[in-house]
Amino acid sequence: MAVRPCIVIPQGSIFGEVGLVSGRRRGSTIRSIADTILVEIPRNAILKVMASVPGVKRAVTRISTERQLLQMWQSGLQPADLAEVLETAEIKGVRAGEAIFKQGEEGTDVFVIRSGSMVVEKMIGGKPVFLSYVPAGNYVGELELFDHGHAIRKNTVRAAVKSEVIKLNGEAFRRLLEAKSDLRTKAAASVTQRLELASYIEAKKDSFASAVDMYSNVANFLVDNGVGEATDVLLIDENLCVGCDNCEKACADSHDGISRLDREAGRTFANLHVPTSCRHCENPHCMADCPPTAIHRGQDGEVYIDETCIGCGNCQRNCPYGVIRMEKEPPKKPSLWTWFLFGKGPGPGEASHEWAYANAKGEKAKRAVKCDMCSGIEGGPSCVRACPTGAAIRVAPEEFLSVARLERNEA
Amino acid sequence: MATKADRQATTGRTRQSEHEGFMRYRRYMWLKISLAVMFVAILIYAFNHVEPRPNGGSAYGYTMGTIGVLLILWLTMLGVRKRAITAGRWSLKNWTSAHVYLGLSLVVIGTLHTGFQFGWNVHTLAYVLMMLVIGSGIFGISAYSLIPTELAANRGETTQLQMLDNLRNLDRQLHDAAQPLTHEEAEIVQMSLNDDPFAGGLVSRLTGRYPKCGTIAALHAVRGSPSRQAGYGNDALDLVETLLERKRSSLARIRKHLRLKALLDVWLYVHVPLTFALIAALFVHIVAVFYYW
Numbered sequence: 001m002a003v004r005p006c007i008v009i010p011q012g013s014i015f016g017e018v019g020l021v022s023g024r025r026r027g028s029t030i031r032s033i034a035d036t037i038l039v040e041i042p043r044n045a046i047l048k049v050m051a052s053v054p055g056v057k058r059a060v061t062r063i064s065t066e067r068q069l070l071q072m073w074q075s076g077l078q079p080a081d082l083a084e085v086l087e088t089a090e091i092k093g094v095r096a097g098e099a100i101f102k103q104g105e106e107g108t109d110v111f112v113i114r115s116g117s118m119v120v121e122k123m124i125g126g127k128p129v130f131l132s133y134v135p136a137g138n139y140v141g142e143l144e145l146f147d148h149g150h151a152i153r154k155n156t157v158r159a160a161v162k163s164e165v166i167k168l169n170g171e172a173f174r175r176l177l178e179a180k181s182d183l184r185t186k187a188a189a190s191v192t193q194r195l196e197l198a199s200y201i202e203a204k205k206d207s208f209a210s211a212v213d214m215y216s217n218v219a220n221f222l223v224d225n226g227v228g229e230a231t232d233v234l235l236i237d238e239n240l241c242v243g244c245d246n247c248e249k250a251c252a253d254s255h256d257g258i259s260r261l262d263r264e265a266g267r268t269f270a271n272l273h274v275p276t277s278c279r280h281c282e283n284p285h286c287m288a289d290c291p292p293t294a295i296h297r298g299q300d301g302e303v304y305i306d307e308t309c310i311g312c313g314n315c316q317r318n319c320p321y322g323v324i325r326m327e328k329e330p331p332k333k334p335s336l337w338t339w340f341l342f343g344k345g346p347g348p349g350e351a352s353h354e355w356a357y358a359n360a361k362g363e364k365a366k367r368a369v370k371c372d373m374c375s376g377i378e379g380g381p382s383c384v385r386a387c388p389t390g391a392a393i394r395v396a397p398e399e400f401l402s403v404a405r406l407e408r409n410e411a
Numbered sequence: 412m413a414t415k416a417d418r419q420a421t422t423g424r425t426r427q428s429e430h431e432g433f434m435r436y437r438r439y440m441w442l443k444i445s446l447a448v449m450f451v452a453i454l455i456y457a458f459n460h461v462e463p464r465p466n467g468g469s470a471y472g473y474t475m476g477t478i479g480v481l482l483i484l485w486l487t488m489l490g491v492r493k494r495a496i497t498a499g500r501w502s503l504k505n506w507t508s509a510h511v512y513l514g515l516s517l518v519v520i521g522t523l524h525t526g527f528q529f530g531w532n533v534h535t536l537a538y539v540l541m542m543l544v545i546g547s548g549i550f551g552i553s554a555y556s557l558i559p560t561e562l563a564a565n566r567g568e569t570t571q572l573q574m575l576d577n578l579r580n581l582d583r584q585l586h587d588a589a590q591p592l593t594h595e596e597a598e599i600v601q602m603s604l605n606d607d608p609f610a611g612g613l614v615s616r617l618t619g620r621y622p623k624c625g626t627i628a629a630l631h632a633v634r635g636s637p638s639r640q641a642g643y644g645n646d647a648l649d650l651v652e653t654l655l656e657r658k659r660s661s662l663a664r665i666r667k668h669l670r671l672k673a674l675l676d677v678w679l680y681v682h683v684p685l686t687f688a689l690i691a692a693l694f695v696h697i698v699a700v701f702y703y704w
Contacts, residue, residue, distance in 0.1 A: 237432075238559060238560070239432075240433075241563070242559055243672060246503070254496050264571065266568070267568055271563060336491075340491075347494075385502050385503060389432055389504065390430075390433050
C-alpha cells in the first residue's frame with residue numbers, strides 16, 4: 001500500500017474546507033493525534049458567514065487553496081514549498097460554457113479547478129473533439145510548461161458548469177516543478193500519456209472520424225443533461241434494456257419499498273438514456289435549503305437524506321432533475337417466498353398505492369426519498385446488480401467521458 | 412487533461428461500470444465454459460463403449476443425468492435470484508449470461524444422457540419438454556438482442572404513461588370538436604371514441620394488427636362522408652379529420668410499443684410454465700427409473 005502523505009493541522013486552524021468549496025466528497029482523512037476539542041460548523045452556517053464577512057471568506061479561501069494544492073499534488077510537498085506559487089494565485093469565476101483558454105493562444109498559466117468541472121476539447125480535422133472531462137480537484141494548462149520555446153495552447157478548456165478556478169503563474173509553477181523532482185516526474189508522466197492519446201486520435205481521425213464525432217456528440221449531450229455536475233450517475237444502454245423494470249423493483253426492495261428511480265423517464269441520445277435518478281451533484285441543489293440540515297454527502301460521495309427530514313419538500317422543489325419523491329413509507333411486504341408459493345402481498349418492487357393504503361398500520365408522515373447509491377449495502381447499487389442484461393451502468397463522468405475509451409474500444 | 416486525484420474507495424466498494432451486455436459478459440466467459448463442457452461430454456461419449464448400446468443407465472449416462480438435473484434446478488433459480496434483492500457481490504447479468512450458455516449446453520448433455528433412445532414414455536416426455544424450454548429460451552435471446560433498439564427508437568423520449576395520456580387528450584379534443592357536427596357526422600366520431608383501441612386479444616397484441624380499429628374506420632367514414640366529397644372548407648369536419656389522423660398515428664406508436672413489449676414477454680409464458688412441467692416430468696422420470704431398477 002502506498003504511503004499516505006501527512007500534514008499536521010495545528011490548534012486554531014480549520015479543516016473540511018476543500019469539500020465545502022468543491023462540493024465533492026472528502027479528499028483526505030483527518031485523525032486526531034492527541035485529545036482534541038473540535039467545533040463543528042454546519043455547511044449552511046459557514047456559507048452564510050463567508051457570504052457576509054469578507055475576512056472569513058479570505059481566510060477560508062487562502063487555507064483551502066493551499067490545502068487543495070497539497071492534496072492534489074502530494075509528492076511530499078509541504079506548505080512552505082507552495083509559498084511562491086500561492087503568492088501568484090488568483091481565484092476566477094467561470095460561467096458555464098466559457099473557455100479559460102483556447103487552442104492556439106499563447107500562455108503557460110496553470111488552472112486548478114476549485115469547484116465545477118471543465119471539458120477539454122481539441123480541434124481535429126476542423127471539428128472540436130471532446131477529449132476529456134475534468135472535475136474539481138484537478139488542474140489543467142500544465143501541458144505547455146513542458147514545451148521548449150513558445151508555449152502555444154494545444155487544447156481548448158471550457159467550463160461544463162459554473163465553476164471556479166485558481167489561476168497559478170506558469171513560471172512560478174515551473175520553478176516548483178524544477179525544485180521538486182517527484183512532482184515533476186508525476187506531472188511529466190501524465191502529460192506524456194495525454195500527448196500520446198491526442199496524437200493517436202489525430203493519426204486515426206480518418207479511419208474512425210465518425211466514431212470520434214459520435215463520441216463527441218454523446219459526451220456533449222451528457223454534459224448538457226447534468227452529467228457535467230454529477231459525481232456518479234446511472235446510465236441505461238437502450239440497445240440492451242428490455243424494459244423489465246427490475247432496476248426499479250430492486251431499488252424499491254432495497255429501500256423501504258419505495259423506488260428512487262424512474263427508468264423510462266429522462267433524456268436519450270444515441271441509445272444512451274439518462275433516467276430520472278440522482279446524479280449526486282457536486283454542490284447539490286437539494287442541500288441548498290434544508291431546514292434541519294438532513295442532507296449530507298457520505299464517504300463514497302453519495303448524497304443522502306437522514307432520518308431528521310421533516311418532509312417540507314424544499315429539496316424536491318430545488319432538484320432540477322426531479323429525482324426526489326415525497327412518500328410515506330409503505331407497510332412491510334410479506335416475504336418473497338410467501339408471494340411465490342401462496343401469492344400473498346404485492347410481489348417484488350414498489351407496492352401499489354391501493355395496497356399500501358389498505359394495509360397501512362397507523363398514519364405515517366411523508367418524507368423526502370432519494371437515491372443514496374445503496375450506501376451500506378454490500379455489493380453496491382442494486383439497480384446495476386439487478387439488471388439482467390447489463391443495460392444499467394453507474395459511471396463517474398471523469399471516467400466515462402474520456403476519449404481514451406475509444407482507444408480502449410469501449411465507447 | 413489533468414492528473415486525476417487519486418480515487419480512494421473509502422469503503423472498498425466497486426462501481427460496476429463495465430459496459431458490456433449479458434451475451435458478451437467477460438469476453439464470452441460462459442460461452443467458453445459451455446463449449447468446453449459440451450466438447451468434453453461429446454469426447455467421452457465417443458470413446459466410451461457401452462454394451463449393448465449407449466443408454467442413460469450406464470455410468471456415463473448417470474453422470475450426465477445428474478449433471479443435467481442439477482443444472483436444470485440451478486437454471487430455474489434465476490427466477491429467484493432476479494427477485495431476491497439481497498446484499499452481496501452478485502450480478503444478475505453474470506447469472507443471465509451463465510443461464511443462457513449453460514442452458515444451451517443442456518442440448519448436448521441431455522441428448523447424450525438419452526443415448527439416443529427415444530420412445531412414447533415419460534422419459535422422452537422430459538427430454539421433449541427440456542428441448543421446448545430451450546427452444547423458447549432461444550426465442551427469448553433473439554428477442555432480447557433485437558427488440559430493445561426498436562423499442563427505444565419507437566418510444567423516443569416518451570414514456571408509456573405519456574403515450575396513454577396523449578391518447579386521452581386527443582379523445583377529449585375529438586369530443587369537443589364533434590359538438591358542432593350533425594348527428595350522422597357525430598356518430599362517426601363516436602366510432603373512434605367508443606372503440607377500445609387495444610381490443611383484439613393476444614393475436615392483435617403480438618401482430619400489431621387491429622382490423623376492427625374504430626379510429627381507422629372513423630377516418631375512412633369521414634373521408635367518405637357526403638359533405639367531405641363536396642371538398643374541404645367545412646372547418647368542423649376538417650378539424651375532426653386532423654384529430655383522427657393524429658389519433659391514428661398516436662395509436663400506431665403505442666400499439667407498436669405494446670407489441671414489442673409483448674414480444675419481449677410472451678416467450679416467458681411458455682418458458683416458465685414448461686420449466687415447471689419439465690421439473691415435474693423429471694421427478695417422475697427419476698422415481699420411475701429407480702423404482703423399476
